[in-house]
Amino acid sequence: MNTSDLTDLPTPLDAGTQRRAMADWLLDTATPKFALLVTWLLCIFAILLACSPIEFSTGVPADAGASLFSWLPESILRSGLFFTGVRVVLAVSAVCWILRVAVPVSCWATTFGFMLMWSLRMENLTNGAHIFNVTNMLMFIHALWYQFYWRQMRSGIDAGSLMNTACYPRWAFLLSLFYLGWFHTLAGITKIVNSGFGWGNGVSLQLWTELFGNTGTPFAQTILFDTRLTAVMQTGALMIECFSILCVFNRSVRYAVGVGLTGFYIGVLTTFVTFGFHFNAVLVAIFLLPVDWLIGLKFCNKHQSAIDGVQ
Amino acid sequence: MRPLPAAPPVIRRGLELWLAGAFALVHLVAPVLIGERYPFTISPMFCDQPAECCTYAVADANGKQIDPEIFHLHLVYDGNPPGLGMGIQHTPTLHPYCFPCQRQQVTDHVKAIMQREGIAGPVTITRRHLFPRDHKIIDETDQWKVSIDAAEKNGAAGNKSAPLNQNASPNQIANPNKDVGNTAGASPP
Structure with missing residues (x-):
């Protein structure tokens, strides 16, 4: 048994044993191939963001800030020089993280540099965007992983066997799944709260496609074909979003959610080409499709030996 | 910021699990307590449900496009x-x-701005109206010419707009004088 599903948890004897078994189970480790792939990808996203120029919209600052950094003085938020400085810090720290230089400092510098970089953009724009929340939060989780497991990784590197060193904990993988699932479930909940269960009536999606979409693509043509068909697709997408959080609990459900969300993103990316959801799509595919299985992500079941020890 | 090699393993293991749990908890409550503040989000993209939409283009007397802003x-x-x-x-x-x-509403709005900004005009407003009919989206284009006469330039309010022409494509229909009833959400500046 080597999956990461919560349903794999052992049945313990009492509350204390249950807590210990749960903790041990969450602390089970796997080789870091999968996590390193994710980390490198996140760092590449960070470098891409650092290379992108900013747009300073003119106008009155919004009453409610766009980010946790909205408390910064206006002179900082609108400063091109400060923005350039953050870009440099972000690019350098991301490269350092990839090269494992100055970790875990470079991990946190990348994570908070990314957060500040995107916050500065949001603070200077008249429209919100949600294309980097997932990237940034997965970066945070993986910085946390480096923070606690860098010592083991260092040992593996020194021994020339990092790829065979069990140093990627199950909690890091599950927490990433949790964030991905919750992010998409929230999207479903917000739609229902805002527009009700009838959100997927087909008309709104057709309007968005006409307004913002590339209407020449086959997927857009399908959407525009008939409102009733579009309503089925839209409601299906809503259901997939709402149930995304279930990906944490079971591997089969995770793959099913992954197929649904990946299909959803393929539709979004081929229709709303300029919206920039590519980063989310890539991360959804990596975590929710059987990439872990292909790479051979297997966590060592230390909890069983712990229970045996108690017994 | 350094790794925590000095901490006893039990404490270190407890700390990493506690932080992981705190991360999850914060994100569970953030939509209510923090709302839409990066990096926290309520994922509000496309959460509304428009029933019809309009966009506008503006051109001067020579047909040159003007920024609708x-x-x-x-x-x-x-x-x-x-x-x-x-x-x-x-x-x-x-x-x-x-x-x-x-x-x-549109023509009065444009006239008021022309008077305020001293724009002589006339200007041509092209409205693209998207709305559902027979399980499809209809793309309708209307054009209205808006001008202000001498009396209006001196401050008198009035309405002098005339339909020019209608451009129809295979999926478009023309409706030059149709007034659209749904004004929900419209808030003139």
């Missing part, structure tokens, strides 16, 4: 609820959610 007819809606998760307020527009406005 000058006339507060620009589109700020991009699928995100306007005003949420942005740091700069967008320039006020007649139709924040791209909801259709009545022709009278």
Whole structure:
């Protein structure tokens, strides 16, 4: 048994044993191939963001800030020089993280540099965007992983066997799944709260496609074909979003959610080409499709030996 | 910031699990307590449910396109609820959610701006109206010429707009004088 599903948890004897078994189970480790792939990808996203120029919209600052950094003085938020400085810090720290230089400092510098970089953009724009929340939060989780497991990784590197060193904990993988699932479930909940269960009536999606979409693509043509068909697709997408959080609990459900969300993103990316959801799509595919299985992500079941020890 | 090699393993293991749990807990409550503030989000993209939409283009007497933002007819809606998760307020527009406005409302609005800004005109407003009919989206284009006469230039309010022509494509129909009833969400600046 080597999956990461919560349903794999052992049945313990009492509350204390249950807590210990749960903790041990969450602390089970796997080789870091999968996590390193994710980390490198996140760092590449960070470098891409650092290379992108900013747009300073003119106008009155919004009453409610766009980010946790909205408390910064206006002179900082609108400063091109400060923005350039953050870009440099972000690019350098991301490269350092990839090269494992100055970790875990470079991990946190990348994570908070990314957060500040995107916050500065949001603070200077008249429209919100949600294309980097997932990237940034997965970066945070993986910085946390480096923070606690860098010592083991260092040992593996020194021994020339990092790829065979069990140093990627199950909690890091599950927490990433949790964030991905919750992010998409929230999207479903917000739609229902805002527009009700009838959100997927087909008309709104057709309007968005006409307004913002590339209407020449086959997927857009399908959407525009008939409102009733579009309503089925839209409601299906809503259901997939709402149930995304279930990906944490079971591997089969995770793959099913992954197929649904990946299909959803393929539709979004081929229709709303300029919206920039590519980063989310890539991360959804990596975590929710059987990439872990292909790479051979297997966590060592230390909890069983712990229970045996108690017994 | 350094790794925690000095801490006893039990404490270190407890700390990493505690931090992981705190991360999950914060994100569970953040939509209610923090809302839409990066890096926290309520994922509001496309959460509304428009029933019909309008966009506007403006041209001068020579047919040269003018930035519709000058006339507060620009589109700020991009699928995100306007005003949420942005740091700069967008320039006020007649139709924040791209909801259709009545022709009278649009022309009065444009006239008021022409008077205020001293724009002689005339200008041509091209309205693209998207609405559902027979399980498809109909793309309708109307054009209205708006001008202000001498009396209006001196401050008298009035309405002098005339339909010019209608451009129809295979999926478009023309309706030069149709007033659109749904004005929900329209908030003139």
